[in-house]
Amino acid sequence: MMPTLRHLNGLGLRALTNGALRRLASTVIVLSVAACAPTSEMLYQTDWRHGLNSDLSVQANPGDLSIVPDRGSIKEYALKAKIRRSDDFSQVANGTPRAEVVFPSSVRFAQGETYGIRWSTMLPLGTQFDNKQFVIVTQIHQSTRYGSPPLALSIQGTQYGIALRGGEQHDKASATQWICCADADVGRWVEWELRYRPDERGERSITDLYRDGKLVFRATGARNAYPGDQKAYLKLGLYKPDWLRKPTETSDMSMLYGPVTVTKQ
Structure with a gap:
């Protein structure tokens, strides 16, 4: 007292x-x-030093997801995702080019609750950019239906792009924005933070994205969840759905991911 x-x-x-x-x-x-003052509940945390945690699901060809040392950085270890257009993806989820980890059941996004996600990315030296096709590098994926995810962070050309979807229209974005400049991030760590409250109607939704501590995207009143979905989940890694059937300027892609924390506020 x-x-x-x-x-x-x-x-x-x-x-x-x-x-x-x-x-x-x-x-x-x-x-x-x-x-x-309210405190945050830690839902998940990993710095990759113990490898790929057994509670993570893998959607990738063997060897396309690995833990590598990050020499010269305080991060020490990183998750490396890589994909090659010439590889056979028939045994990977949906048979499409991807190398992703799916976070466990403790990381589920219920509508009306507010979450904080922190992670970091690095594009390796020598990265080639594809002006003709996007690659998703982080996504919150729906649990109730097929189609585009309610939140996707992607790269096309030398720009990042973020897109939200929700409500009944999974084929139409409720909010989008280009974020400059991915080519300036080659060879360096980028710190991301997402404040996310899903809402299929958009009335109480929150989608705030920070890059290196700076707010780069805010969508107010935008639908960012599908109807009835209380178990959307987090995926990190590379997903290039049109790579095998449309013109492209790249034959391979890789990205590093640093420590990840997910909290419920």
Whole structure:
């Protein structure tokens, strides 16, 4: 229990001046507010130092997801995702080019709840950019239907792109934005943070994306969940759905992922 002024007077502190009492009362109020401040619940955390956790699901060809040392960085270890257009993806989910990890059941996004996701990415030196096709590098995927995910962060050309979908129209984005410039991020770590509250109607939705601490995307009132979906999930890695059937400018792609934390606020 926080002390009150009456308690303090009872301890023989009657000599305090009125000004001192007011300052002390302010301190008590501040401490009381801090004690009642909401805390975040940690849903998942990994820094990859113990390899690919057994609770992660893999959607990739053998060897396309690996843990590599990150020499010269405080991150120490990273998840490396790589795909090659010439490879056979017939045994991978949906038979499409991808190398992704799916986070476990502890990481599910229920509508009306607010979540925080922190992760980092690095494009390796020598990365080639494809102006003709996008590649998804991070996504929140729906659990209730097929089609485009409610949230996707992608790269096309030298720009990042973010797209939201929700409600009944999975084929039409509710909000999109290009984010410059992916080519400036080659060879360096980029720190991402997403504040996300899914809402199929968009009335209470939150989608705030930060890049290196700077807000680069905010969608207010945008639908970012599909009807009835209470178990959307997180995927990290590369997904290039049109690679085998449409013109492209690249034959391979890779990306590094640093530590990941997911919290419920």
